[in-house]
Amino acid sequence: MVPQLLQRFRESKLVDPVRTIKRQYQAKRYWKEIIAALKEQNQHCTKQTPFQKPGIAFSFDDSFRVNDWYRYGKELFGFFDVKVTFNINAFHHFEGQREHSQAEIDMLLELQADGHEIAHHGYTHQNSLEYANEHGLRKWIEAEIEPLIDWMERQAHSITKEKFKRPVSFAYPYTLYSEATNAALVPDYFNVVRGGFDHYSLPQRGVTGYVPSICIDQKELFDFSYFKQALKLARKSGTNLIIMCHSILPDEVNWNDFGWGKEAVEPGKYRTAPKTLQAIINEARKLDMVFYTTAELAGIATFIDCNFEDFLRREVLKTTDKWINIRDLESVKELDLRNLHITNLAGIEYFINLEKLSLGDHAINDLRLLNRLPKLAIIK
Structure with missing residues (x-):
């Protein structure tokens, strides 16, 4: 009799509400911890310069989801003029763990061409703690970090x-890390490394080392009312929120239709709807918050036009460093970009003290970024 009752109980799906209540409790606790951390940081408010306004950095993990990013994210972020970070691997999580196809590489590079950051998420998405504990930190670097950097250097857009x-x-894959893995990565390989939410301080601009993030995927039972509180507190304290997501998929899209089998069921729960991203963007804009890439939060400038970046390295900064620091651009008062064949001014917004800009004859179609330069008085 007892086994029959248990079977009926399972078939009645009464267990689902129990799980839902438990998840809702966990989500509520999760967001309360975030709110508490932000309230604590409100005690340390700092004055912001024009480029240091508090804001949001969207951070999307797992590049086997690139079709979703491209199909549902490219137009959305382009329409709202938002730059985000896409964290990639070299291999598809499913489909036989195959390497990314040329079509997928092209999509990633086209997202980069739109001004988005393409960041590192591990060569094959290994758990850093497990791998380092079993094989050692050096072996983890050799297996997961250096190969993806090399792989990225070898790729090119087909056209x-x-x-x-x-x-x-x-x-970090699975957001798992240690102080030892952080020290092994920064500054030798990266300027900043991102995990999940913990009790680390939320980042201000120019941060290096480890930064936390807040996951808003459906699996975490995203609560927009709590999130609005988090935005207001971040705005008041002068800090930034790194928002971790995975797939960008409308609610009506059935994950099972991708045909990746049972092993893909759990990853399928890590998804955020375009309407949720749009709501976040609109709410942040109401609060006069801005949108950064993770690199920009670390104080690193990103450019779309290679001619523009090469000129800055060669003639303005005279540097061969791996990255260009935003703070080194903030003191520049005059730029002569004539005859450089520049077609995109993305990155000009970092020059917050620019007073004079020479463009000459150019093929730049969009000059809206110049509106972000408060001291610019002369354009010729």
């Missing part, structure tokens, strides 16, 4: 021949 920029940031 434009554009290549990946050297990654500035690293996102």
Whole structure:
């Protein structure tokens, strides 16, 4: 009789509400911890310069989801003029663990061409703690970090021949890390490394080392009312929120239709709807918050036009460093970009003290970024 009752109980699905209540409790606790951390940081408010406004950095993990990013994210972020970070691997999580196809590489590079950051998420998405504990830190670096950097250097867009920029940031697979893994990565390989939410301080601009993030995927039972509180507190304290997501998928899209089998069921729960991202963008804009890539939060400038970046390195900064620091651009008062064949001014917004800009004859179609330069008085 007892086994029959248990069977009926399972078939009645009464266990589902119990699980849901438990998850809701965990989600509520999760968001309360975030709110508490932000309230604590409100005691340490700092004055912000124009580029240091508090804001949001969207951070998307797992590049086997690139079709979703491209199909549902490219137009959305382009419409709202938002740059985000996509954290990639070299291999598909499913489909026989195959290497990314050229079509997928092209999509990633086109996202980069739109101004988004392409960051490092491990060559094959190994758990850093487990791998380092079993094989040692050096073996983990050799297996997961260096191979993806090399792989990215070898790739190129099939038509434009554009290549990946050297990654500035690293996102830990499964958000698992240790102080030892952090020390092994920063500054030798990256400027900043991202995990999940913990009791670390939320980042201000110019941060290096480890930064936390807040996951808003459906699996975490995202609560927009709590999130709005978090935004207001971040705005008041002058800190930034790194928002971790995975797939970008409308609610009506059935994950099972991708045909990846049972092993893909759990990863399928890590998804955020475009309407949720749009709601976050709108709410942040109401609070006069801005949107950064993870690299920008680390104080590293990103550019779309290679001619623009090469000119800055060669003539303005005279540097061969891996990355260009935003603070080194903030003191520049005059730029002469004539005859450089520049077609995109992305990155000009970092020059917050620029007073004079010479463009001459150019093929730049979009000059809206110049509106972000408060001291710019002369354009010719």
